Amino acid sequence: MTGFGWTAIVRLGLVQASIGAIVMLATSLLNRLMVVEYGLAAAIPAGLVAWHYAVQLTRPIWGQGSDKGRQRSPWILFGMALLGLGAVGAVNATILLDGHRIGGLVLAIVSFTMIGAGVGAAGTSMLALLASGVAPARRAAAAATTWIMMVAGIVISAATAGALLEPYSETRLALVASGVVAAALVVTSLALFRLERRGMPVVSDEKGGPVPDFREALAEILGEPAARRFTVFIFVSMLAYSMQDLILEPFAGLVFGMTPGQSTQLAGMQHGGVLVGMIVSGIGGSAFAGRLPGELRSWIAIGCLGSALALAALAIGARVGPGWPLVPNLFALGFFNGLFAVAAIGAMMGLAGSGERTREGVRMGVWGAAQAIAFGMGGLLGALGVDVARRAQGQDASAFQLIFAVEGALFLVAAWLALRVAARAAPRMAGARGT
Numbered sequence: 001m002t003g004f005g006w007t008a009i010v011r012l013g014l015v016q017a018s019i020g021a022i023v024m025l026a027t028s029l030l031n032r033l034m035v036v037e038y039g040l041a042a043a044i045p046a047g048l049v050a051w052h053y054a055v056q057l058t059r060p061i062w063g064q065g066s067d068k069g070r071q072r073s074p075w076i077l078f079g080m081a082l083l084g085l086g087a088v089g090a091v092n093a094t095i096l097l098d099g100h101r102i103g104g105l106v107l108a109i110v111s112f113t114m115i116g117a118g119v120g121a122a123g124t125s126m127l128a129l130l131a132s133g134v135a136p137a138r139r140a141a142a143a144a145t146t147w148i149m150m151v152a153g154i155v156i157s158a159a160t161a162g163a164l165l166e167p168y169s170e171t172r173l174a175l176v177a178s179g180v181v182a183a184a185l186v187v188t189s190l191a192l193f194r195l196e197r198r199g200m201p202v203v204s205d206e207k208g209g210p211v212p213d214f215r216e217a218l219a220e221i222l223g224e225p226a227a228r229r230f231t232v233f234i235f236v237s238m239l240a241y242s243m244q245d246l247i248l249e250p251f252a253g254l255v256f257g258m259t260p261g262q263s264t265q266l267a268g269m270q271h272g273g274v275l276v277g278m279i280v281s282g283i284g285g286s287a288f289a290g291r292l293p294g295e296l297r298s299w300i301a302i303g304c305l306g307s308a309l310a311l312a313a314l315a316i317g318a319r320v321g322p323g324w325p326l327v328p329n330l331f332a333l334g335f336f337n338g339l340f341a342v343a344a345i346g347a348m349m350g351l352a353g354s355g356e357r358t359r360e361g362v363r364m365g366v367w368g369a370a371q372a373i374a375f376g377m378g379g380l381l382g383a384l385g386v387d388v389a390r391r392a393q394g395q396d397a398s399a400f401q402l403i404f405a406v407e408g409a410l411f412l413v414a415a416w417l418a419l420r421v422a423a424r425a426a427p428r429m430a431g432a433r434g435t
Helices: 006-037 043-068 073-096 101-133 136-164 170-192 195-199 203-207 214-222 225-242 248-256 260-284 296-320 326-352 360-393 396-434
Strands: none
Touching (some): 006 101, 006 136, 073 170, 101 360, 136 260, 136 326, 225 326, 225 360, 248 260, 248 396, 260 326
């Protein structure tokens, strides 16, 4: 058997899209509602989202568990069920905030814990299944395909939810959220049905021998210079990538006066830009190398530098206010985010199968944990920064302008790190190709 074909890869992409659709509810829509409609400080939903990322520090453990099993589908289904329950709980917690603030916050903490655990179990196991079931030459292309489908799922769910929420009411919110969760669970179940039984020649079995224990596997990964440097790049780039996630919809509501439905659709437009950027980067071919040679530098650097420029424009737009071309600005930000993201994904999938004894599950778990830490810190720092700047300066526009500028600077640092990682990786890989 030669591994998963493109039909199986697309089916796994549907799983990734389902995960993204549910997470969009908690990290985008509910965040805006808590800040604008319910008058909470931006740090509260940001703290909840940061907590769900902190829970994802368990990703290596989930990956190790799926490495030891013969099938990863049960882990994915368990994670999706937990994620769906957490999302429904988070919606109910948001509705409770109006009349029962303490009870709503307690339920929100429990729900976001479930969301983090669900994403960790389902996401890590899905990526490990992709890396172990796809032939090495096809891994990066498969990763790009599934990520493009994930962004497409976010775009579709954001646009659909935004349209169905008009005019906004708590009843509509509950119905729309339940519909998104139900659809995601059905799609995931159908996509995984008999998938491993039909096309699973576990590629990672080529390593031979028993699966190492968790500490041994972690020590091997952290002892590899390439894996260690790549982990640092993932952390910094995703820190920059995530800082705007929790403030864009409040920014649209506070500075541009947009309604919940309008700001949700605006977020969908940004994710649409990410989708186009991923497609462009994928067609370019460099991201499909499955590793991090020098030719990936242009895609990563252009993506990071373009993101910095788009954020600089957004900072200007915060000062100008209504009348600024916000939609194309956010589309451009998403586009350049997509360019660098596909290159990083291609490198991650290539390195996932390079361990001497460690399997794909635990390696993807380590990088997923680094990404989760960065996402949690980025979202929290962005929201806290806006809160502090709003109080210190007394102006919403100036506060958002400052945070966008800081985020743009981080993207410049990420571009520099990517060039250093690629430059150090290129000679080693060139030697490997010559042998």
